[in-house]
Each structure stands twice: as C-alpha cells, then as structure tokens.
Amino acid sequence: MLSLLLIILAATFFTGIIIRTKSVASGRKGPGVFQPVKDVIRLFKKGAVYSETTSFVFRLAPTIYFASVFVAMLVVPFGQSKGIISFNGDFIFFAYILGIGKFFSIIGAMDTGNSFEGMGASREALYSMFAEPAFFILMGSLALLTGFTSFQEIFSALHLGSSISYALAVMAAFVFLMIAMIENSRMPLDDPKTHLELTMVHEVMILDNSGFDLGLIFTAGYLKFAIYGAIIFNLFSGTIAYQYAIPMFFGMQAFLAFVVGMIESFMARFRMNHNAQFIVVLSSVSLLIFFGALLVSGKFI
Amino acid sequence: MNLVWGFILIPVIAICLIPFLKMGGKAIAVYAAVSLIAILTSFVAIEALLGKTFNCTLPGSFISGPIRLQVDALSAWFMLIINFGFLAGGFYGLFYMSAYKNQPKNLTLAAILFVLLYTALVSLCAIQNSFVFIVVWEIMALSAFLSILFEHEKVATVKAAINYLIQSHVSIIFLIIGFIWVASQTGSYDFGAIHAYSLSHPGMFSMQLYLIFFIGFAIKAGFVPFHTWLPYAHPAAPSHISGIMSGVLIKIGIFGILRMLLLINIDYTSIGIFILIISLISGIYGIMLAILQHNLKKILAYSSVENIGIIGIGIGLGCIGLGTNNTVLCSLGFAGALLHTLNHSLFKSLLFFTAGNVYQATHSMDIEKMGGLIKKMPQNAFLFLIAALAISGLPPFNGFISEFILYSGLFSLLHNASAVSLLGIVFTITGLVAIGGLAIICFTKVFSVVFLGNPRHDFYHEIKEVSHFQLLPLYFIVTFIVTIGLFPKIFLDLLTKPVQLFTGLRQLPFNSFHGNGIEVLSSVSMSSLYFILTILILLGIRKLVLRKRAILISSTWGCGYTAPTSKIQYTGSSFSRTYSKLFAMIFLINKKEKDVQGVFPLYAHLETNIYDKTEKWLIDYPLGRLKYFLSRFLFIQNGRLQTYVAYGIVFIIAILLLTAVDTVFNTTFMH
Numbered sequence: 004m005l006s007l008l009l010i011i012l013a014a015t016f017f018t019g020i021i022i023r024t025k026s027v028a029s030g031r032k033g034p035g036v037f038q039p040v041k042d043v044i045r046l047f048k049k050g051a052v053y054s055e056t057t058s059f060v061f062r063l064a065p066t067i068y069f070a071s072v073f074v075a076m077l078v079v080p081f082g083q084s085k086g087i088i089s090f091n092g093d094f095i096f097f098a099y100i101l102g103i104g105k106f107f108s109i110i111g112a113m114d115t116g117n118s119f120e121g122m123g124a125s126r127e128a129l130y131s132m133f134a135e136p137a138f139f140i141l142m143g144s145l146a147l148l149t150g151f152t153s154f155q156e157i158f159s160a161l162h163l164g165s166s167i168s169y170a171l172a173v174m175a176a177f178v179f180l181m182i183a184m185i186e187n188s189r190m191p192l193d194d195p196k197t198h199l200e201l202t203m204v205h206e207v208m209i210l211d212n213s214g215f216d217l218g219l220i221f222t223a224g225y226l227k228f229a230i231y232g233a234i235i236f237n238l239f240s241g242t243i244a245y246q247y248a249i250p251m252f253f254g255m256q257a258f259l260a261f262v263v264g265m266i267e268s269f270m271a272r273f274r275m276n277h278n279a280q281f282i283v284v285l286s287s288v289s290l291l292i293f294f295g296a297l298l299v300s301g302k303f304i
Numbered sequence: 305m306n307l308v309w310g311f312i313l314i315p316v317i318a319i320c321l322i323p324f325l326k327m328g329g330k331a332i333a334v335y336a337a338v339s340l341i342a343i344l345t346s347f348v349a350i351e352a353l354l355g356k357t358f359n360c361t362l363p364g365s366f367i368s369g370p371i372r373l374q375v376d377a378l379s380a381w382f383m384l385i386i387n388f389g390f391l392a393g394g395f396y397g398l399f400y401m402s403a404y405k406n407q408p409k410n411l412t413l414a415a416i417l418f419v420l421l422y423t424a425l426v427s428l429c430a431i432q433n434s435f436v437f438i439v440v441w442e443i444m445a446l447s448a449f450l451s452i453l454f455e456h457e458k459v460a461t462v463k464a465a466i467n468y469l470i471q472s473h474v475s476i477i478f479l480i481i482g483f484i485w486v487a488s489q490t491g492s493y494d495f496g497a498i499h500a501y502s503l504s505h506p507g508m509f510s511m512q513l514y515l516i517f518f519i520g521f522a523i524k525a526g527f528v529p530f531h532t533w534l535p536y537a538h539p540a541a542p543s544h545i546s547g548i549m550s551g552v553l554i555k556i557g558i559f560g561i562l563r564m565l566l567l568i569n570i571d572y573t574s575i576g577i578f579i580l581i582i583s584l585i586s587g588i589y590g591i592m593l594a595i596l597q598h599n600l601k602k603i604l605a606y607s608s609v610e611n612i613g614i615i616g617i618g619i620g621l622g623c624i625g626l627g628t629n630n631t632v633l634c635s636l637g638f639a640g641a642l643l644h645t646l647n648h649s650l651f652k653s654l655l656f657f658t659a660g661n662v663y664q665a666t667h668s669m670d671i672e673k674m675g676g677l678i679k680k681m682p683q684n685a686f687l688f689l690i691a692a693l694a695i696s697g698l699p700p701f702n703g704f705i706s707e708f709i710l711y712s713g714l715f716s717l718l719h720n721a722s723a724v725s726l727l728g729i730v731f732t733i734t735g736l737v738a739i740g741g742l743a744i745i746c747f748t749k750v751f752s753v754v755f756l757g758n759p760r761h762d763f764y765h766e767i768k769e770v771s772h773f774q775l776l777p778l779y780f781i782v783t784f785i786v787t788i789g790l791f792p793k794i795f796l797d798l799l800t801k802p803v804q805l806f807t808g809l810r811q812l813p814f815n816s817f818h819g820n821g822i823e824v825l826s827s828v829s830m831s832s833l834y835f836i837l838t839i840l841i842l843l844g845i846r847k848l849v850l851r852k853r854a855i856l857i858s859s860t861w862g863c864g865y866t867a868p869t870s871k872i873q874y875t876g877s878s879f880s881r882t883y884s885k886l887f888a889m890i891f892l893i894n895k896k897e898k899d900v901q902g903v904f905p906l907y908a909h910l911e912t913n914i915y916d917k918t919e920k921w922l923i924d925y926p927l928g929r930l931k932y933f934l935s936r937f938l939f940i941q942n943g944r945l946q947t948y949v950a951y952g953i954v955f956i957i958a959i960l961l962l963t964a965v966d967t968v969f970n971t972t973f974m975h
Contacts, residue, residue, distance in 0.1 A: 050854035050855060051856070052858050053855065054858060054861070056757060057860075058678045059682075063843075070842055071835070074835045078831075088830070088834065090831075092712050092715060096828060098737075099707075100699055106693065106744055109744075110751055113748070113874065113879075115860045116860055116868075116870065116873045118873060121874020121879060125881070128879075129882055131741065132738070132741030132745055135738075135740065135741045139737045143729075146718050150718075150719050152716075152718075214850075214853065215849050279886055297726065
C-alpha cells in the first residue's frame, strides 16, 4: 500500500523534472515540475476524435495499457513493506502484465491503418522482445543472490556487504534505468521530442489518440518511470527505517529523473538499426551481473 | 468389458450407416457417434484421473497375443483433451462443412474419416500392445492423410498430403523398429515387456531404444528438425481438421514421448537435457519462422512447433527433476508440460477455427490481402484476439499459467544448483522469455494485419460473419481458456495423479501440489482478477467522463495528406521487416524483384518466399542426392514390356534357385 502511494506521488514530478532538466540544460527556463500532470488533467477534460478506420480495439487499448501498468505497480514493494500483490515469482507476473499492455498498445496503433503508427508498432514489438531477457536474467541473478523469488523478499534480503555486491547493484540500477528508458521510449533509443515521424517509436504510436485516452497513456508513462525508479531504489534501500527511507525514495526518484534529463540533453539518439544491438548489450550486462552473483554466492570454483 | 465392446461398436455402426444417410442424417450420425464415444471414454478417464485405473484384457489373436487395455491417469488426461478437441471441432466442422454441400461423396468420406480418426486417437491412449498400437497408429495416420486431402482438386493440397503421408510413415518406421527390437528380445508385444526389457538392459541399450521411440513420436509431435510436414499439412486441411490436427493429433506424439518415459528406465538427467535443448530450439525456431509467413494457417502451424517446444521444455525439466531427485522441479515440469498440452489444444484450435471463418469469408489465406475484417466479422475478430493473447502467454489467460509453472520450476532450481547447471537454467529462462517476446511480435502482426486497419484487397463477394452455430463452440473454448486462466487450481488438482505417475518413477514424495511452492497460483489468479477489475473500473470511468464530451469521427491522421489509400498501411511484411533483416542469417528468403524504372514507371513487382533452412538441408538436399543416385539406374525402367517380363522371369528363377540352394545347404548340413 505504501509503495503504491509513494510511486503515484513520485510519478507526479518525475517527468516534470526530466523536462525541467532538459530545459535548463538547453538554456531555457522551462515549464513547472507539475506541468505534465496539468497536461493530463486538461486532456481528461477534453472530448475525443476517433478515426473512422478504427474499431473497438482502438478504444479499448489505452484503458488496458493503463490498467496493465497500474497492476504492475501494485506488485512493486517499498523496502520492507510489500506491494499489494506479492507472491513467489511476482516479477514474472510483473513482466507479463506489462506485456499485455504492450500487446494492446501495438494493436491499438495498428488499428488506425496509418503507416507511421505501423512503424512505431513494429519497433515497439521488436524492442520489447529484446529488452525482456535482460529483465529476467537480472531478476534471476538477484534471486540467485538472495535465495528468494518475490520482489519484496529479494529486495529486503539484498544486503550490500562486499564491494562486488555494490558493483552489482550499480550495474543492476543501470540495467533497470535503461529498461525504463526502453519501456518509455526515451533517449538513446527514441527521441520523444522529435518532429519526424519516421524516427519515432512510442510517440508515433499514439498519434491518433486524443482526450481521455491520451491522458491515460501519458499517465501510464509517468507511472512507468516511477515504477522503475522505485525498483532501483529498492536495490539500495535494504532495511533502512521508514523515516529515512521515504525522503531518500523521493531524492532517488528526483535524481534518476535528473539523470534521464541529462542523458537526453547531452546524448544523440542512436540510429534506428543500432537500437536492437544496444538492447542486446543490456542482456549481456545482465549476464555480467549473473556471473557476479555466481561469484558472490561462491558457485564459481 | 462391455464398455470396450460398446466403444468398438459405436464407430463401426456409425461408419456403416453414414453412406446411406442424407446430408442432415450424416451430420447427426457423426456427431452422435463422437458424443457417445466421448461420454463413454470421459467416464473412464475421469475415474482414472481420480485414481481408479481402468484395466482390461482382450483375447486378441495368435499374432498379437492378448491385447491389454489400460487407462491410467496419463492416458486419461490426453483422452479428455482429445474428447474436448473433437467435440468442439466436430460441432464447428458440421457447420464449416456445410459450405461443401454440393460434394456429397466427398462429405461422406470426410464424415467416416472423422469418426475413424477420433476412435483411433482415443484408443491409442489406452492400447498396451505394440502390435495393435502400430495398426491403430496407421489407421490414425491414414485417416488424417485422407482428411487433409479433402480439397483434392488443389495441387498444393495433394502435395501437402503426400508429404504428410511419407513423413508419418517415417515416424511409423521408427516406432516399428523400437517395438520389434523389444518383441524380438522378449517375445512379447505387451508394453510391459518394454519396461521389463529396459530394466534388464539399463544404460546404453535403453537409451538407444528411447531415442528411437523419441524420434518416432517427435516426428508426429513436430519437434524441430522433424517439423517440416506441419506447415504444409495444416494449411491444406479443412479448418476443423487443421484445428484438430494441431490441437489434438500432434499431442499424441507428446503422449508417446511421455508414455515411453514411464516405460523405459533410462538416465533421466541426460535425456532431460537432450529434450530441453531440442525443445528450446523448436520453440525459438518455430516462432521465428512463424513471424515471417504470409499464409495465415502456416503462421499457426509454425506456432504449433513453438508450443510443442514449450511443452517439451516442461518435459525436459521434469526429467531433469527426476534424475536429480528434485520433487519440486519434477512435479512442476511435468505439470507445466501437461497443462500446456491442454492449453495449446484450446487456443490453437480456436485460432484455426477463427482462421477457418476468415477463409470462408474471404476465400483466401494470404494475410497481405486482408485487413479491416474486424468491422465485417467483429465476433470472429474478438475470438481470435482472445486466442492470440492466450497463445502469447499473457495473463489473465491460460497460456500464462502453464508458462508461469515452468518459470516457477526454473527459478526454484536456482538455489541449489552448480555453476554449469545455473548457466543452463539462465539460458532456458532466456529462451522461454524470448519465445514469449517473439510470440507477441507474431500475434500482434497477425491480428492487426488480418483484422485491423483498412481492407488491402477488393473482394468481389460479400464478407460476413459466419453463422451463430458455427461460433458457438468457439465461445465454449473461450470459456475454458478464461477459466483456466482465472482458476488454475481446479485443473492443477486434476493433474495430481498424472504427475504422480512420473514422480513415482523414482519414488519421489509427491502427494499434491499443496506445499509445493505452486500455491502462489491462487495469488496469480487474484492478481489477474485485480487486472480485470481495474479494466472494468477504468472503462466505467471512461464511459462516465466521455458521456458529456464531444466525440468526433474523422479520418486517420495522415501528416497533412488527406486522401490516403489502404496501400500506405503497414503490411505484414513491413511489420516484420526490421526483424527479418536482423535475423537474416537464420532465414532463407527468396526474393523476386522488378524495380520501378524510368520517370513514369508502369510496372513493378516484388515477391518474397520464405523457405525453411532445415527443410532445405535435411529433406531437400538428401532427397536430391538420392534422386541423382537412383537416376543412374533409370536404364532398368526402359518402358519395354519384353524387358519387364524378363525381369519377372529372372526374379522367379532367382527365388527358385535360392530355395533350391537353401534346401541343398540344409540337407548337407543335416547329414
């Protein structure tokens, strides 16, 4: 329950901080930190335009996409306190429930009969296929390291004792951050602020969405960032008491948003056909973590 | 005993009656026969699943020896799958086939074959005598062959059917070798003899025997590289037959593999690793090729190969669990495999039936010609969508449950494994994840290209939804898919006895799935319910909010271009283009291209053709060499009657001489 509240709170400012960082880095003042939330509220108040090509799939897709992210959020714990859903192997459920959201956002985009949206859909399908092994190998190594198979147990048992485990945690944080970037189609893979449809991934998939549906999609995106931020925080939190952990949580989320903003400000987007390679690199980093976990648990002889 | 005679009599009476009945009568007779057999066998099967094994011995003939019939929990599980597949498929088939009313002779044959195929499949689960098993197996193979041939006026159908006929006979050859091996050593055709033989010959002999059986059954099941018949046979057959073939028929291969595992005592760890590797390859290769296909049913056929791979992963894990005395892994592996067998039979038959509806509406299987069908056939599209979600292994549907069980088994292994086996586990997990991701690419592509967007082709006939009766069994299947997805506990409890058969091989302590780390499934179903609840609440809110808002219907955003044609849509090939370029080295894509030329181009042409590399190197190449070699002997077949008569005479003389020599030999040795 606690994690749910905290993640929702973090989601309200995460994307705002990214945008603010980018504005400041490029010498502008930029909108307020809560501007994205205001945008969404405005969208919720608007009517909608639907393409005549679309069917019920298009109208259903944003809702299911949002619901999948929302339910995934219920799985994520906060330090010692469990998420609302917690069981052995809950991270499998986490990945697969996000999968059904992706499935719907892809077919929702394809429903418009627009070539641009097809482009985005095809890329999204491919990238998420590549990103998933990285997540599973990473969670597998954490499970190996701790001997548990649920988010909450893994994170509360994750003791950062030796220097190797610190290195592992940092690498894991990197992988999670990159997965968050892929999931949200952010910078090294996709430029959300580009104006060329040919080079978009996520933005181009939602060209035809408007009003309430678009608001849901945006909110889901904000939540996704905060979810991954919470997971990264959990990597380091261990058994810290709540009165310290909660401020640290928000500090961490803000810091991550800042990092994302900096990456987006000072990095160019990859060429489209290099994206797949980059995502596969993530799996290899996860494999490194796995070998590290083997080292720590003394399985290497 | 009476049960068995009833079981034999029903199909015999039905088959004798069918030719003399009118069209409606035929339909009723077929379905009545199928239902009666289904009731009879389900009764026995459910008892077996609850722990009461059915045993019975028929006198048999002097060749076969006594014929033992036995329905244990494993047979029962497969019998129930077969029963369900045929009940749903038969009902669908009744309406599907009514489109062919003007071919009464053809329909009579199809009706007889349907009953025959069903009876053969169900009996295969019970027969414990290898001689009779082979005979019934042959009946099954032949009736399936003739069922595929239904649209025999098409060349492709005949080719596919003959391909199937030959490959299924290669499978039979392997089975015969295995059975004769045992029979020649023990003098008995009973399955018990196989068990006795493997106990007295542990090690290499048993392993070889198992591998022979494995190859035989794997051809039927469609493991890579024995899968090449599937992508031809499934598209060629009428849709209810392809649904049954993919949902039920290939599962008899899985049944054989499991049955032999129970009978033959081998080194379970090494066979487990072998099955695991071959299954991972099947899973990944199958779905990778499925993504590229243009023919709707071919996509589904390749995806069957993928799902057989997932089932195989379960069997492999179960065997490894057996070999290492790991009760949890063993029970979860086999439970995952058996549950996925059921799951796959459900969503794959649903996919084939909906594909059949698409075929009846459009008379085409080429997905590049489709598009926008969701507006013409909304119910069909909805059913296909459910099946597509389920087959991609997404919650809250049944595919997720079986994959989750497999994942649980894999992750439970992590704690007490050595470094090498850990690597194996990680690769298996990665493989399973990759299969899931690729399945999402595959089925988002199929669903969106076939049903969404604008029509890509003008059909000169009206496209409309099929009759409600034809859709009825499909809704029935959907109910099952959702029930397994939301309440997996019921089905898992039914699996206790079958799994106990396997854990019993090593006397592992397994009584039920309670306390086995898998009671989390109730949490999974809780979470799935949360998900559905969230969707419902959101939809409610959405409806409330949008009620007062202005809703406009306009054209799709076209980047300022206001007169788009349906040609600018993403096609199936363009959807998978990046993917096919990335993995180009695995595929064999033949391309025929004529570029646009000049300032005012008139004509351009592009044709791609996906071919299977394993088929090229494992089937076509050796066949080509064999043909070349045999063509050296063409002079023997010179077309002159005189020479042929001479061959006959030479043959007869040779036989006589040989017998003469033999008798002379014998008499000299006698004295």
